[in-house]
Amino acid sequence: MKHNDILDTKGLIAKGYQIEFHSHAQAILALDFPQAWEELKGTLLNLTIPIEEIIGSGGGEAKGTQRLRRRLAELGWNKGNFKIEKKINDIPRESISHEVDHVRIFDGEQVIALEIEWNNKDPFFDRDLENFKRLHAEGAISIGIIITRGSSLQDEMKGLVRRFLAQRNVVSFADLEQYGVSPTQRQRKAIMKRVERDVNPLTFSEAFADGFVADKFGAATTHWRKLEDRVHRGVGNPCPLILIGLPDQIVTFEDDVNAVLKEVMEQEDEQN
Numbered sequence: 001m002k003h004n005d006i007l008d009t010k011g012l013i014a015k016g017y018q019i020e021f022h023s024h025a026q027a028i029l030a031l032d033f034p035q036a037w038e039e040l041k042g043t044l045l046n047l048t049i050p051i052e053e054i055i056g057s058g059g060g061e062a063k064g065t066q067r068l069r070r071r072l073a074e075l076g077w078n079k080g081n082f083k084i085e086k087k088i089n090d091i092p093r094e095s096i097s098h099e100v101d102h103v104r105i106f107d108g109e110q111v112i113a114l115e116i117e118w119n120n121k122d123p124f125f126d127r128d129l130e131n132f133k134r135l136h137a138e139g140a141i142s143i144g145i146i147i148t149r150g151s152s153l154q155d156e157m158k159g160l161v162r163r164f165l166a167q168r169n170v171v172s173f174a175d176l177e178q179y180g181v182s183p184t185q186r187q188r189k190a191i192m193k194r195v196e197r198d199v200n201p202l203t204f205s206e207a208f209a210d211g212f213v214a215d216k217f218g219a220a221t222t223h224w225r226k227l228e229d230r231v232h233r234g235v236g237n238p239c240p241l242i243l244i245g246l247p248d249q250i251v252t253f254e255d256d257v258n259a260v261l262k263e264v265m266e267q268e269d270e271q272n
Helices: 010-014 025-032 034-045 051-057 063-074 123-137 151-167 173-177 185-196 204-216 224-232 257-271
Strands: 018-022 078-088 091-106 110-117 143-149 241-246
Touching: 010 034, 018 025, 018 224, 025 034, 025 143, 025 241, 034 063, 034 091, 051 063, 051 151, 063 091, 063 110, 078 123, 091 123, 110 123, 123 143, 123 224, 143 224, 151 204, 151 224, 151 241, 185 204, 224 241
Parallel strands: 110 143, 143 241
Antiparallel strands: 018 241, 078 091, 091 110
């Protein structure tokens, strides 16, 4: 089930966020955890990731997502460890531990679990969803939430990288070094092969952007379509789930960071 009017999702949808609710997650959140939604919504509305952080991260977790984690922790969404132990006649027979990156506890027992999958291998979705399923079946959590790169961010990543290179006039490997980017020898050879070929040669920025995105943000990494695919096949069911896709609009460039921040403030004023 996709978003509707039970929860206020308008600000996030206007910024390009993808949101899906499954197994009555929206009703549960609205009735039992309205504070959790306000915390999460406010944090996401203020999320920006400068393009330099994506380039400099080399595909790893960008500082913007690290800031997202820190902000959630400040609001009480801390790392959680769950240990489920089965006994027969008081004799331990099975013990399973589950670690979740962010856990929000209400009234001492009602729990929401949240994972951020910025850029892992896509089987991490199977791990997260199966963990949520087991924890929900044992009564340990009420809802599971996964945040990942949305479709627009995945689809536009190459264009965002090319825009950065064009604005900074990056035309060589030496130009990349100031941004902490140092391709491997294999990557350098692949880029130059496409630049120097006789038929349809690419510019350096085109070849680098293609290679960078393919290596770091390829189809087999964690992004919206991979997550949605699994959930629609029933992975994680029947745990109530909320899926959130980060949009390309959160990526900022030096010339428009202030404009983006102003827009976020205006949206918050309208909601208040």
